[in-house]
Amino acid sequence: MGRIVVCGGSVIGSCTAAMLARDGHEVTVLEADPDGAPPNPAEAWGAWQRRGVAQFHQPHNLHARFREVCDAELPGLTDRLLAAGCASVDPLAAQPPTIADRAPRPGDERLRFVTGRRPVAESVVTRAAEETDGVVVRRGVRVAGLLTGPSALPGVPHVTGVRTTDGEELAADLVVDATGRRTRFPEWLAAIGAPPPRLEAEDLGFVYYTRYLSGPQQPVRMAPAIVPMGSVSVLTLNGDNGTWSVTVFGMAHDPALRALRDPAAFDRVVRACPPQAHWLDGRPLDGVLAMGGTLDAHRDLVVDGRPVVTGLALVGDAWACTNPSAGRGLSIGMIQAQLLRAVVAAHLDDPGGLVTALAEGTAAAAEPFYRDQVAADHRRAAEMRALADGTPPPAPDPLATAFAAAAGRDPVLFRGLLEMVLCLAPPSEVLARPGIRERLVRAGAPPGDPPPGPDRTRLLALLAG
Numbered sequence: 531m532g533r534i535v536v537c538g539g540s541v542i543g544s545c546t547a548a549m550l551a552r553d554g555h556e557v558t559v560l561e562a563d564p565d566g567a568p569p570n571p572a573e574a575w576g577a578w579q580r581r582g583v584a585q586f587h588q589p590h591n592l593h594a595r596f597r598e599v600c601d602a603e604l605p606g607l608t609d610r611l612l613a614a615g616c617a618s619v620d621p622l623a624a625q626p627p628t629i630a631d632r633a634p635r636p637g638d639e640r641l642r643f644v645t646g647r648r649p650v651a652e653s654v655v656t657r658a659a660e661e662t663d664g665v666v667v668r669r670g671v672r673v674a675g676l677l678t679g680p681s682a683l684p685g686v687p688h689v690t691g692v693r694t695t696d697g698e699e700l701a702a703d704l705v706v707d708a709t710g711r712r713t714r715f716p717e718w719l720a721a722i723g724a725p726p727p728r729l730e731a732e733d734l735g736f737v738y739y740t741r742y743l744s745g746p747q748q749p750v751r752m753a754p755a756i757v758p759m760g761s762v763s764v765l766t767l768n769g770d771n772g773t774w775s776v777t778v779f780g781m782a783h784d785p786a787l788r789a790l791r792d793p794a795a796f797d798r799v800v801r802a803c804p805p806q807a808h809w810l811d812g813r814p815l816d817g818v819l820a821m822g823g824t825l826d827a828h829r830d831l832v833v834d835g836r837p838v839v840t841g842l843a844l845v846g847d848a849w850a851c852t853n854p855s856a857g858r859g860l861s862i863g864m865i866q867a868q869l870l871r872a873v874v875a876a877h878l879d880d881p882g883g884l885v886t887a888l889a890e891g892t893a894a895a896a897e898p899f900y901r902d903q904v905a906a907d908h909r910r911a912a913e914m915r916a917l918a919d920g921t922p923p924p925a926p927d928p929l930a931t932a933f934a935a936a937a938g939r940d941p942v943l944f945r946g947l948l949e950m951v952l953c954l955a956p957p958s959e960v961l962a963r964p965g966i967r968e969r970l971v972r973a974g975a976p977p978g979d980p981p982p983g984p985d986r987t988r989l990l991a992l993l994a995g
């Protein structure tokens with residue numbers, strides 16, 4: 531069994547730590563933020579300060595893949611989320627009326643998920659990790675750099691621990707970077723003389739405006755969680771303890787959207803969207819929360835088939851993050867945490883093999899979701915920009931459009947679409963299944979009408995008041 535240091539004690543760092551400790555490893559989590567979660571998860575929304583997570587109060591959906599990995603690797607966590615008031619969601623309950631065959635099918639239970647506001651869910655997850663035998667969580671401790679020892683692979687620096695900003699040194703057989711989208715590990719690598727990792731980063735310019743509300747019951751879902759509506763998209767998410775959120779997002783490039791910071795303008799726009807208007811029928815918890823500057827970023831420790839470092843693993847947003855319109859970050863992070871557990875079990879004594887096996891496993895199990903999201907983001911950003919500028923939008927992706935239209939009529943394709951959205955299977959896997967392409971052709975559905983809501987002219991009028 532090994533000594534493992536996890537840098538970053540947010541959702542993915544905590545779950546990774548708990549999974550590794552269940553295999554008998556001695557795991558220390560170092561979290562820069564000083565405060566732990568309050569005893570009552572429902573109070574975490576207002577009472578928990580998390581400067582280290584800029585998106586702490588932004589809308590989060592815990593997709594079905596998140597629940598599936600929890601159930602496999604951290605038994606009891608889903609029940610704790612439910613006990614904290616998180617909502618149990620059956621996405622098949624929102625099948626469109628155009629699907630005639632509504633009979634349940636084997637595997638339907640896989641689509642269910644349990645979700646809540648990020649602070650509430652995170653408070654449950656971090657407390658569960660703290661209570662796991664073998665996990666020690668130290669808060670208010672910031673990692674500043676890496677320690678090295680004799681190389682395991684010729685010419686490749688080997689990490690043997692971390693140094694904190696207070697100068698403390700902690701030895702480890704493996705250091706896991708779970709410090710999120712603003713990870714400093716490329717600088718840490720440079721400081722130990724490692725070659726640079728493979729890095730991709732791009733800000734497509736999405737900006738999010740969100741209101742949280744509460745009421746005696748969750749709004750009835752009359753449209754998918756995310757609906758593209760010309761130059762904006764509207765996102766409606768269930769929360770915990772009788773709360774939910776409504777988000778309007780578009781491009782920072784579109785200055786008219788800044789008016790959405792005003793709750794009155796935000797409400798005028800959402801009220802003009804028939805399937806989402808009733809999501810405003812509740813007590814607002816806050817004004818409008820805005821966030822932009824969210825990078826698509828991907829980092830890899832294996833360059834041209836060779837590790838740039840050993841003794842270090844990346845999980846969660848430290849490995850890759852996308853603009854969050856698809857809300858997949860936590861699910862992808864859980865896929866990686868699960869993978870890391872298996873890779874550590876097989877390779878802890880073989881640092882070179884560990885880095886390579888993790889890179890290969892990540893490329894197979896997690897990267898398809900990242901690549902799919904980046905491609906979808908590029909298409910949507912180009913469309914939003916063109917509509918805001920009054921220029922012709924680019925042609926939509928024909929396969930995605932045909933799939934979405936056909937999924938509105940075919941129960942198997944609808945489930946396939948949910949699997950893609952809920953991070954259970956990437957599009958390449960769903961499309962490769964026997965019979966799927968035949969169903970697509972058979973459904974032959976023309977693209978549906980645009981969702982009901984304001985066109986660009988009306989949107990600008992609503993924003994202007």
Ligand SMILES: Cc1cc2nc3c(=O)[nH]c(=O)nc-3n(C[C@H](O)[C@H](O)[C@H](O)COP(=O)(O)OP(=O)(O)OC[C@H]3O[C@@H](n4cnc5c(N)ncnc54)[C@H](O)[C@@H]3O)c2cc1C
Binds near residue numbers: 543
């Ligand atoms: C607007 C928005 C909406 C989103 N919506 C969704 C959604 O609906 N569903 C979904 O699954 N995902 C969503 N995401 C993505 C999700 O927030 C991230 O994928 C997730 O937070 C990644 O978790 P993490 O544990 O890897 O990193 P983080 O949550 O970013 O945590 C990193 C932790 O590391 C700590 N830290 C940083 N530096 C150091 C250091 N040097 N030493 C010690 N500790 C350090 C920080 O304090 C923090 O606690 C959204 C993201 C944004 C921006």
